[in-house]
Amino acid sequence: MKKLFIISGFLLLVVYAFALMSFKKPDTGKIVLRWATDPNPARKVQTKLFGELNPGLEVTVESGAMEKLLVQCATGTGPDIIDIYGATQMDCYAKAGLLLDLTPYASKMGFDPSKTYPSLKEDLCVDGKQYRFPCNTGGNCVIYNKKIFDDHGVEYPKPDWTIEDFIKAGKKFNEPGKSGQTHIPLASFYPYWVFIDMYYSLGGRYYTDDGLKSKLDSPEAIKALQTYHDMMHVYKIIPSPEVVAGMSSQGGWGSGPIVWFSTGKAAMIMIGRWYLNILVNYPDMAQNIASVGLPRFEGHPPSGLLGCRGPGINAQSKHKEQAMKFLSYLASVDYGTLIVRDGDSLPPNPTLAQNGEMLVNKTVSDPAFHQPFVDAMKTARPIDNSPFINALEVQRWIDERLARVENNPGINIEILMKDLATEINNKIKRNIDRSKALQEKYKSVTGKDWKPEK
């Protein structure tokens, strides 16, 4: 036994030494910037080009898993560049002191908000301070399968279509088409987006102008959620959770519904232009698809949620200046051209996405497909945040309510939304009660001293 231990130990040491030797890499003398993002193969192309344009710098890509990020940043070993997937996440990171305030450097380095879409400005800032610059941006549109529309004898949607048109068309896919098959009307992979897009279409806001009260109990919010409820439980346009469980072999963010649409099982999907990244995996589908703007409520102009994935810089990074060069690169024509080519939403540089013609790429060569995404940038707006509450917390509560609607056809939407708004309002009050800084903020927006409720 002793011999076995000694031999095993010796063998492990030899293997260890051998493995370590195989790692020896020549030191290139370059400064290595770590970028926490998702493992999309396109990142390799993007970082390679950055390296070519900045010979002394190299960017390595690593997992942007939030748990990893938080542990590493808490111990001062986080990545230099951190991808942020929306204003809610940015709000949370910025308030936690994780991100560097870019405002003093942005203009000089060429990545201030004026270098991208004007409508994105709020999405890059928290309390007027810039914390990130977009990698890509865009609003959702409806991408539809023309073959399925033809099969069911449904007219292709027109650019100015309404929610009523959408419901009318959607209902027809539940009946057998010429092929004898029924289809899923809408592959909804993130209920939150469907709800928010409709709420924004009604001109809805999350908070009052001073950020002190939630407006999610407004008639607009109730109408938007009621419509979502009816689409699922009355008109059967969006599959309910039970139907989804019966159809899909796996869960996970978005992948089920995206696959239904990509494999010709669903007629429509509400999604950004980044869908083209997925479409390359389904080459037969490209010829069948077309896109149109989001449906609007009668009497209201079209609108929707504007989002962007954009990196900020770790406040503890040792290479802040070099990391800022990466943000300047994101604003460049060189980088934007890659985004146009890969179809990864819209490039941050608006001069490259003036019309559908400019966005034509190998995956979809029809300019008409790309045009609605350009138009969406003019009508969409970023998510509303309040300085008095953590945006991720609010989003989690909205997600919870949406799940309740999905699982309970008989739910009273009005009570649900009033309860949500009360929860948000109470949290805002508690937050102000506990924070001197928020009390100052309260004074600056109301002109009055904060008086806690008894």
Next chain:
Amino acid sequence: MMNRFPWFKFGLMIVLGISICVPFIWMTSASFKHRAEVEEINLIPKKPTLDNYPVVLDMKPDPATGRFLGMKFWRWYFNSIFIAAAVTYLQVLTSCMAAYAFSRIQWKWRDRVFLLYLATMMIPGVVTMIPNFQIMVGLDFLNSYHGLILPAAFSTFGTFLMRQFMLSLPPALDEAAMIDGASHWQIFWEVIIPLARPGMIALAIMTFLGVYQSFFWPLIMLNIEDYFTMPVGMLLLDSTYGRQTEYIMAATVLNVVPLIILFCIFQKFLVKGLQLGGVKG
């Protein structure tokens, strides 16, 4: 009830057996499906394909995109097996040594210290995650094998398991050896360790399985792909732009193969070790 209604026992076992097997069957089935079919619930693929395996192993490009996935599968395989083997070796060794001290040597407050040591099992791993990570940062152990091996080389559970096993060995063995002039070191190596072999094998298998599939610690410790273990590497197949389920399943099948082989080889020892422990305890 079980004896009066044997069919009930068999029925229950069949249901349990099926519920355990179905995820494995589904995983294997999905690994032979095309992307268009992988979301469907049919267990038998309509048009089975073997292509997912060479794509995952980077021997063939993804047929849809014409691009290689660029996964360092063999390196990650090696890393996973090597790290699991090294941790297993060290953990069995340290657990046996600690267990010997807690079971065969009499010293003041021994059992109290053991209880205190055992109480550390009650602290959730997440609570100690940041302090542990901070220590690793201080030691400059990030992106290294030893950063994954050393923190896992000591185990309260392993010590507990081996202590219980060693307590079941008759004390007369030590006494006889001591009369013959053996030191503690000699008793440990020449008497106790050979007798504790079934317990050690059981601990080794459990440790190997646990470390081989551990995810969170390697995820936060490793940023360089060359050091990735299999579970961390497989994360590359799941991006915000979609999940390549058929590849994940092919990779998972390849990932579990060593575990199944290990279990088949050592199954006898594992069961025997647990049985022996049970009888003697």
